[in-house]
Every structure is written in structure tokens, then in C-alpha cells.
Amino acid sequence: MHNKIVEHLKSLRTFMEEKGLNAFIIPSTDPHLSEYPATHWEARKWISGFTGSAGTVVVTREKAGLWTDSRYFLQAATELKDTTIELFKDGLPTTPSIDRWLASELEAGEYVGIDGNVYAAKEAFELTHKLNMKGLHVIADYDPFASIWHDRPEIPRNPIFEMPIEYAGESCSSKIKRLTEALEDKGADALLVASLDTVAWIFNIRGNDVHCNPVAVAYGYVSAKETVLFINPAKLTPETSAYLKKEGVVLAEYDKVGDYISKLDPKTRVCLNGAKTSFSLYNKIPKGCAIVDIPSPADLMKAVKNEAEVTGFKSALQRDGVALVRFIMWLEKAVPQGGVTELIVEKELAGFRKQQDKYVGESFDTIAGYGPNGAIVHYHVTPESSADVKPEGFLLLDSGGQYFDGTTDITRTIAVGPLTQQMKEDYTMVLKGHINIATAQYPQGTRGSQLDILARKALWDKGLNYLHGTGHGIGHFLNVHEGPQSIRMDENPTQLQPGMVTSNEPGLYRANQYGIRIENLVLTIPTVTTEFGNFYGFETLTVCPIDTTPVIKEMLTPSETEWLNQYHKYVYARLSPLLNDEEKAWLKVKTNEI
Numbered sequence: 001m002h003n004k005i006v007e008h009l010k011s012l013r014t015f016m017e018e019k020g021l022n023a024f025i026i027p028s029t030d031p032h033l034s035e036y037p038a039t040h041w042e043a044r045k046w047i048s049g050f051t052g053s054a055g056t057v058v059v060t061r062e063k064a065g066l067w068t069d070s071r072y073f074l075q076a077a078t079e080l081k082d083t084t085i086e087l088f089k090d091g092l093p094t095t096p097s098i099d100r101w102l103a104s105e106l107e108a109g110e111y112v113g114i115d116g117n118v119y120a121a122k123e124a125f126e127l128t129h130k131l132n133m134k135g136l137h138v139i140a141d142y143d144p145f146a147s148i149w150h151d152r153p154e155i156p157r158n159p160i161f162e163m164p165i166e167y168a169g170e171s172c173s174s175k176i177k178r179l180t181e182a183l184e185d186k187g188a189d190a191l192l193v194a195s196l197d198t199v200a201w202i203f204n205i206r207g208n209d210v211h212c213n214p215v216a217v218a219y220g221y222v223s224a225k226e227t228v229l230f231i232n233p234a235k236l237t238p239e240t241s242a243y244l245k246k247e248g249v250v251l252a253e254y255d256k257v258g259d260y261i262s263k264l265d266p267k268t269r270v271c272l273n274g275a276k277t278s279f280s281l282y283n284k285i286p287k288g289c290a291i292v293d294i295p296s297p298a299d300l301m302k303a304v305k306n307e308a309e310v311t312g313f314k315s316a317l318q319r320d321g322v323a324l325v326r327f328i329m330w331l332e333k334a335v336p337q338g339g340v341t342e343l344i345v346e347k348e349l350a351g352f353r354k355q356q357d358k359y360v361g362e363s364f365d366t367i368a369g370y371g372p373n374g375a376i377v378h379y380h381v382t383p384e385s386s387a388d389v390k391p392e393g394f395l396l397l398d399s400g401g402q403y404f405d406g407t408t409d410i411t412r413t414i415a416v417g418p419l420t421q422q423m424k425e426d427y428t429m430v431l432k433g434h435i436n437i438a439t440a441q442y443p444q445g446t447r448g449s450q451l452d453i454l455a456r457k458a459l460w461d462k463g464l465n466y467l468h469g470t471g472h473g474i475g476h477f478l479n480v481h482e483g484p485q486s487i488r489m490d491e492n493p494t495q496l497q498p499g500m501v502t503s504n505e506p507g508l509y510r511a512n513q514y515g516i517r518i519e520n521l522v523l524t525i526p527t528v529t530t531e532f533g534n535f536y537g538f539e540t541l542t543v544c545p546i547d548t549t550p551v552i553k554e555m556l557t558p559s560e561t562e563w564l565n566q567y568h569k570y571v572y573a574r575l576s577p578l579l580n581d582e583e584k585a586w587l588k589v590k591t592n593e594i
Contacts, residue, residue: 005049005083012047022110023102025127026057031117032088033276037539038209038217039153041118043145046152048296050079052378057085058098060105067098070467071377074511091467099130101382108135114279114442116140118219121282122274122293140279156209157234157256160216162243163204167405167477169308172204172247175301177295180224187269187454190223192261192285193298197479201302203229205240207479211278212364213479214402222298223268226250230257232296233244233272234407258284271291271296295494299484304499309406309476310523313501313541316406316522321344322578323352323401328414328545329586331395335416340389342368343380345397351399359532363400363407363480370395372513375469377507392417394550396515400480409480409503411519415546415549426508427516427550429458433506434518435560437470437487437538438567441527444534445495448487448502455487455506464508471502474521483540498536500524540567545590553594565593 014110026048030041035053048057048066052075055068057465064085070077076087089095095106104113112131114124119140128138146154151391157451165171179202183191193199194213200206207216220232228250235252236244244251252260258281264270266288274282274293285291289521305313327349334340334348353359369379370389374396379385389395395416413427433455440451453460455470469488472481485493485502496502505519520542527537545568555563568591576584 002424005085007049009059009064009084010446012144013061015142015144015148016059016061016113018141019113020111020216021113021139021142022106022142023060024113024231025057025098025119026115027118027123027319028053029118029120030283031216031278032196033120033278034196034210034213034220035479036210036213038156038363041156043118046079046145048075048085049083050085051380052076056098058102060102063105065101067095071138073377074376077094084499097443098370099127099134102131102136103134106136109137111137111139113139113142113144115143115145115288116280116283116471117143117278119279120275121277121279124279125274128302128348148322148421151510155232156207156217156518157232157555158208158216159237160218160231160235160398161573162204162240163200163206163477165204166179167312168204169306169307172202172244175204175298176248178301179222179463180296182301183222183271186271186292186294186297188269188292189225189268190221190268191296192270192272192277192281193220193296194278194281195296195299196270197475197482198302199229199448200478201475202209202245202298203247204421205244207235210224212362212402214360215342216477218230218254221257228252228260229250230254230260235536246565257281259284264289273299285578286292295484300494302478303473303482303485304497305476305501305523306499310499310501312403312405312476313521313523314406316401317408317541318543319403320353320357320401320410321407321575323356323545324412324585325575325579325583327340327352328412329583330588331414332415335389338388338390340590341386342370342373342389343383343386344479345370345389345395346381349399356401356403358404360402360404360477361403363409365396367396367398369515370416371514372512374510375509375511375513377509377515384396389416393419394423394514394516397516398517398519402477404477407475407480408542409474409519409521410513410544411505411507411517411547412544412547413516413518413550414547423514424552425555426510427462429462429464429554429563430506430508430516430518431551432458432556432560433470434504435556435563437506438522438535438540439502439539439559442496443532445491446536446537447495449487449489450453452489455504459506459508466507466509468507470506471504474501474503476501496524496536498524498526500505501541502538504538540570543571544588547570548590548594551594561594
């Protein structure tokens with residue numbers, strides 16, 4: 001593998017020399033700015049061998065570096081070994097930004113290449129400005145991988161299918177009508193949509209183009225005058241074509257989106273999100289058009305789930321809970337007998353999920369990290385890394401399923417044997433943070449960044465922390481990571497609104513020892529109205545026991561203990577009707593009061 005990476009870098013440097021480029025930047029994205037791109041656009045993985053979902057590679061004539069965040073520090077260090085690519089740990093005060101590093105490596109007047117098709121317009125403008133200030137020039141005209149990546153996979157041509165109204169809860173034509181009204185409010189005539197999950201949501205379609213994400217490669221254009229879906233005709237069946245036309249949608253070829261945009265009436269006011277629209281597509285908009293660059297109103301609508309979607313989530317999470325109960329029962333019997341590895345854990349869990357009604361596939365690659373591997377935040381097991389799960393310490397299990405009626409994402413940290421006092425204290429502090437989010441009540445207008453401290457307070461008091469976010473939005477039979485809301489330390493202007501489904505997942509990781517994370521999905525709901533306004537809170541949707549073996553009860557407040565006991569009563573009530581007698585008896589013990 002590492003020899004291959006060295007060869008790939010050599011090919012890119014040859015290309016750079018031919019084009020007069022002194023550096024080239026390769027992000028993790030595709031023309032739709034996806035977190036998880038289709039394999040055709042996995043150029044960053046191809047050039048570096050790094051398989052994490054987030055990271056940017058920068059290659060100069062002599063050096064190469066990968067910038068990635070704390071979730072991937074340990075993984076990247078392993079995967080980059082012997083590739084000649086240096087790891088830059090993003091977010092640490094000692095790590096130079098990409099523009100600063102390039103300024104230190106290149107001479108004034110030299111050229112930095114990017115592929116404008118896969119670079120967000122907002123980031124390309126910022127990069128150009130920063131590098132221009134340092135005397136460097138940005139060229140956005142080249143896709144080197146079109147020529148140097150010889151066995152590059154095709155752009156997917158998988159057929160799409162309609163998301164039935166019984167699950168979607170709202171027709172495509174109704175969504176278009178709501179969107180055009182919202183655009184008028186924002187002073188815009190049209191909405192340009194590149195994000196695959198937003199396209200899928202607007203048009204009530206789903207696909208199979210991206211691993212674990214039921215989306216299809218397509219663009220959307222929404223306006224009162226006409227609404228267009230740009231998609232490869234090979235992906236359409238007579239049924240889906242007829243359905244879309246019935247909803248008032250015009251169909252056009254995927255690669256015609258640029259031509260269409262370039263021919264817009266110069267008086268058109270185009271709404272888009274510069275962080276989610278490629279630099280190349282942005283530059284196709286005629287000069288006379290007013291650009292309303294704001295977070296997409298479609299993303300906010302998508303995040304606020306309707307009644308049918310909420311019902312779907314609850315049903316999907318109930319079936320998911322059944323699969324988890326059966327899996328944990330299996331695990332408890334299997335580990336003491338020996339021979340259980342992380343790979344076996346992943347396979348067995350997938351098997352239990354497959355037995356559930358409406359199951360489509362995993363919502364992301366399962367993270368099954370035993371002991372030290374649990375400290376790697378986005379660990380994914382390989383045959384080489386697969387550890388034996390011994391009857392001691394912690395197994396961290398983060399997994400999820402795609403069901404036709406909802407998407408699930410759950411983490412449980414399971415004691416598979418004796419624990420140290422430190423493990424128990426750490427676990428209890430993470431649980432306290434989880435409960436503090438679950439029980440939060442907050443005024444209308446609250447942002448996730450204002451709640452994040454609740455998850456970290458117990459850890460911060462001991463000088464401990466975790467570097468990932470506390471919560472992300474979840475799509476409805478869509479992407480497992482969905483905006484615009486989040487719960488994290490970074491500022492995010494999106495306010496939490498009733499109908500939003502978000503994860504609640506504080507953690508703690510001790511490098512080379514173990515990791516702890518407890519994750520449920522929560523729904524924002526109205527709680528109370530007083531003279532001080534409307535207040536919201538969270539309803540926990542996930543139904544699966546939280547391991548109480550590691551809990552030090554004395555560290556919990558009475559109200560925290562009460563929440564845990566009430567949650568477990570709810571778990572038993574929701575799951576027991578779907579279980580056999582042996583499973584019910586097991587769950588009864590697991591949900592006993594502490």
C-alpha cells in the first residue's frame with residue numbers, strides 16, 4: 001500500500017510540473033461537498049491511503065501533509081506511516097493552517113492548484129484571499145485525477161426510487177411550494193441545491209450511490225417558474241420519471257447543470273450556500289444575478305421532522321433496540337468462552353439488525369473498539385487491527401442502521417469484565433454529561449453551543465475533556481450526520497427547534513487504554529410556556545439499556561439516578577412486547593433500578 005502511495009504522489013507531482021503548479025490541495029469532498037463521497041471522488045483517500053471521513057492533503061514538489069481533526073489523530077498516524085506524508089493535527093495551537101504552511105514552503109509568485117469542482121466556493125474564496133496576501137496564486141482549473149488515477153471508479157449510475165409519502169409525510173410538490181414561499185421571504189427567486197441529502201429530501205427520492213447514505217448523485221434547482229432535477233437518465237426508471245413529472249419536476253441530464261445555471265436570466269436572484277456549492281458551479285452564475293448566500297432554507301426544513309418522520313424514527317429505534325438487546329445477550333455469553341474479535345462483533349451485530357423489518361443497511365461503518373482501540377474516536381476495524389475481546393475492560397460500540405422509516409445511531413460502552421476504579425469514575429462522569437443533556441430545558445432561541453457545557457462539566461471539573469462534538473443532526477432515512485443544528489463547543493448560529501432529531505454523545509478517551517461514549521438520539525420538543533417565553537427540552541428516542549455495571553451511584557445526583565431509572569423503565573416498556581421470555585428476563589435485569 002505504502003509503495004502505491006509513493007507512486008501516486010509521484011504521478012501527481014509529474015502532473016503539477018506539466019501544468020506549472022508548485023502545490024496541489026486535495027480535500028475529502030465531491031462536487032456536492034459531501035461528507036462521505038461516492039468512490040469516484042475519493043481522491044484524497046487514493047493519494048494518501050488515509051481512510052477517515054475528514055481531512056485535506058496538500059502536496060508540493062518535495063513535501064506532502066495531511067490535515068485532519070482529533071477524531072482521526074491516532075488512525076492517521078498509523079495509515080500515513082511510510083507514505084512520506086506528514087500528519088498535521090488540525091485544531092491544535094501548534095499546528096500551522098494550510099495557507100501558513102504553503103506560505104512557508106513556497107516562493108512568492110508560485111502557483112497552488114485546486115479542483116474547483118470539488119472545492120466549496122466559500123473555502124476557495126477564503127483560500128485565494130489568504131494566499132494572494134502571501135504573494136501566491138490559486139489556479140482552480142484542473143482535476144489531475146481524471147488522468148493519473150487509471151482505475152478510477154465510474155460516477156454511480158444506480159437507479160433511484162421514490163420515498164413513499166407514508167414515510168416522507170409530505171409530497172415533493174408541497175415541499176417545493178413551501179420552499180418557493182421561503183425564498184420570497186429571503187429576497188430570492190430560485191434555490192440551487194448541490195447537497196445530495198437535500199436533493200433527496202426535496203424530491204422524495206432515495207438512492208444507493210454512497211456507502212451507507214441512501215442518496216443519489218444529482219443537483220436540484222427550485223423556483224416558482226420551474227423546478228429541475230439534474231440526474232443521469234440511466235438512474236431513472238419509467239416509474240420514477242412518471243412520479244417526478246407528476247410532482248411538477250423537469251428532468252435534465254446531470255452534467256447539464258452548469259449550462260443551465262450559466263443561461264439564467266441575469267435578473268434572477270439565486271439563493272445558495274457558498275459552503276455547500278462548488279467553486280466551479282458558483283462561477284457559472286451569470287454576473288448580473290444577485291447571489292443570496294445563506295444557509296439553505298431547505299436544510300432547515302429537512303431538519304425539522306414532521307409527524308410521519310418522528311413516528312418513523314420511533315419505530316425504527318424500537319426495532320433497532322431489539323437488535324441491540326439480542327446482540328448484547330450474545331456478547332455476554334460469547335466473550336467468556338473466548339474467540340470473539342472486533343471483526344466478529346461487527347458481523348454479529350449486522351446479523352441481528354438484518355433480521356429487523358424495513359432494514360436497508362448500516363448507517364455508517366460500525367465502530368467496535370475494544371480496550372485501546374476504543375480510544376480511537378472514529379476507529380474502524382480491519383483484519384490487521386482486529387483485537388480479541390477479552391473478559392475485562394470496555395468494548396466501545398458505535399453503530400447504526402438505515403431503515404425505510406428512519407436512521408439510527410447509537411453508542412454503548414459495555415463492560416465485558418472487571419474494571420478499574422478509574423474506568424468506573426470516567427464512565428460515570430460521561431453518563432452524568434449524557435443525562436445533563438437529556439434533561440436540559442432551555443428557552444426558545446437556544447443554540448447547541450450554549451448547551452454543550454452541560455455534557456462536559458463533570459469532566460472539566462477533573463481537568464478532562466473530549467475533542468469531538470456532543471451532538472449532530474440525524475437524517476430521516478438519509479445521512480447519519482445532518483445539519484444545520486449541532487451541539488458542540490464551536491459556535492453555530494442554528495437554533496434548536498421542535499422536531500429536530502440530534503445525537504447526545506459525550507465521551508472520554510484515554511490514549512492506548514480505553515474509550516467511553518454513551519449516545520442516544522433526542523427529539524427537541526416544547527416543554528413549558530411562562531411569562532419568560534417558550535421553553536424546549538429533549539425527548540430521548542433511543543431505546544436500549546445503558547450499562548449500569550460501571551456506574552458509581554454515589555457520583556450521581558438523586559435527579560440523575562431518577563432519570564436513569566425512568567429511562568430504563570421506558571426501555572423495558574418499549575422493547576419487552578417484541579422479545580421472547582428469555583430476552584424479557586434478561587432485559588428486566590438490565591433495566592432494574594440502581
